[in-house]
Amino acid sequence: MKPPAKRITSTDVARAAGVSQTTVSLVLNNKPGQRIPTDTRRRVLEAARQLNYRPRGSARTLAAGRSNVVLLALSGMPISPSVSGFIEHFGSSLATRGLTLVTHLVASGARALEDVSAAVDASAVVGLEPFDEPTAEALHQAGVDLVLAVGADFSPPQKEIGRLQARHLLDRGHRRIGYALPERQAFRSWAEERLHGVLEVCAERGVDPAVAQPTGLDDAEAAQAVAAWRRQSVTGVCAYNDEIAIAVLAGLRAHGLTAPDDLAVVGVDDIPVARLAAPPLTTIAFDLGAAGARLAEVVAAGLDGGDVELSVLAPGPQLLVRGSA
Amino acid sequence: MKPPAKRITSTDVARAAGVSQTTVSLVLNNKPGQRIPTDTRRRVLEAARQLNYRPRGSARTLAAGRSNVVLLALSGMPISPSVSGFIEHFGSSLATRGLTLVTHLVASGARALEDVSAAVDASAVVGLEPFDEPTAEALHQAGVDLVLAVGADFSPPQKEIGRLQARHLLDRGHRRIGYALPERQAFRSWAEERLHGVLEVCAERGVDPAVAQPTGLDDAEAAQAVAAWRRQSVTGVCAYNDEIAIAVLAGLRAHGLTAPDDLAVVGVDDIPVARLAAPPLTTIAFDLGAAGARLAEVVAAGLDGGDVELSVLAPGPQLLVRGSA
DNA sequence: CGAATCAGCTAATGCGCGTTACTAACGCGC
């Protein structure tokens, strides 16, 4: 298809610049403590640019004993726009630190995470759900320096999201609220944190604890959940996310009811279709971009041997009041 | 955080099995033409398993001169469930062929694709949009053997999707139809293919060409598009995807109109909220999983020096008739 | 004016693996 396309090596650059390969390496990696005159440096950089030289990751990794690859493991959660915003910011922010982000969707038939990690020789692996112990151990054994699970306490604290939802409903005068849980097991930890926030607020305001109800993405299933809530005099529900909130809206329609009069609904995420729902969905938006940038900082620090401190990483979540609650 | 966690090398395995490192390599890579007695083979495999040995990708790549990493470049398109299904199948299917898939979200501030590719030393790079010439060239120069852009003729042929949408509307008696284009430039090539299919059907059936109209994800914008269509006596519209279709539904509501009576709407993708729309969205579903598996075949063949033949890769798209058209 | 310093480089080494070349041991026919 193409001519063999001879790869340019640092030796080629060295030859072109009239210096040794060592010098090329020193210049390109900007090694401190080395006295390279500006002129030589310029010649090397120029030659590298002209030849379009790009060091081979495998050789560099092998020699240096550590790669600059960070692997992000996504475990089947829906990639909402805010998640991809997160990924993009995470990636760019890592890039400015000389690190390269690649992601891997962990699927059943796919390669085990530790194999992927070994294949790209990742020096850090970040996940959005806790890793199970064997996996974490295997990753370490496979030479990963930093294994980091961004849990539900990650930015914004998921609990805070639940609190915002609940406060809004209570502020609007609702006295008995419900919570729509996802059916998928994958995001349990996030869901529980959010629900926890809701329950906290209920307790603080002295109302009955929220009535949690798993809710499928289907109007029939959602209609059942709606019926259950209404039986228990629930007048407003917080949904785990916008998709589920929209399902609740559909469930209401199935009964000939509407939000917010018959049941108020608050989502989370502000996905694009949220504002297009009938009625437009009141929801919680949060900027994961900032969190991604912050996480990159944390990862870079961790790889430098520093401490890994996750804590609160970004501006708080924001309530968007639209029609549904 | 953790003890240095000494990495196990193939030499460690060799020592444990009482053979040379060469033998370990031969056994683990299942080199044909080598006569390794079953017993020795067993000993090596056992030792590798016990030590939990995993070859370092960088060393392997460097020595072999080619990696087993395939890089999938996603350029800011929304990751709908069917796309992630595609990725998962693609990944697993590559895995059975000894290849490892990682993906990279191409974002503005992020690392250039060729840098990412060099960092992981990918031997194939696959994209869902055509690469521009400089990028493709740079990838080749960076040592990528196979650069593959899965275009709009990929499975299912995007044109076919447009045809299905249009046929459905015409079969229902609509005589003048519209097309809702995405605003984002990123998926122009896909959008054009789909629109092309719609126009073909219009021509075949002898009705006026579909009226194309960019449609934003916002009820105000969508309402404008709706007004424009109605001015031109359009009674049914095909949308580029479900999100846009849902926007059109919202635009209708803004005018106090409803689908399908005032304007029929057909989407594409069957995203989870499609069935939850009011009215439930008639849409086109297609199985990208099969396409992913097929694509893996193509990539594997391409890396073996075979020919790269994309053509039709999967079962055709399927019309799901729900309430909106 | 020789020794010590230093700037500016380079030769050499090894990372962990795949691969090529080579050998030691063992039959087997004559």
Place this chain on the structure above:
DNA sequence: GCGCGTTAGTAACGCGCATTAGCTGATTCG
């Protein structure tokens, strides 16, 4: 006994880079 083929391995090399140790010539110092 010798020659020859086969089996079952192994020693050695090199991939492209980072890194360490050192080397050369100029400058400064005592």
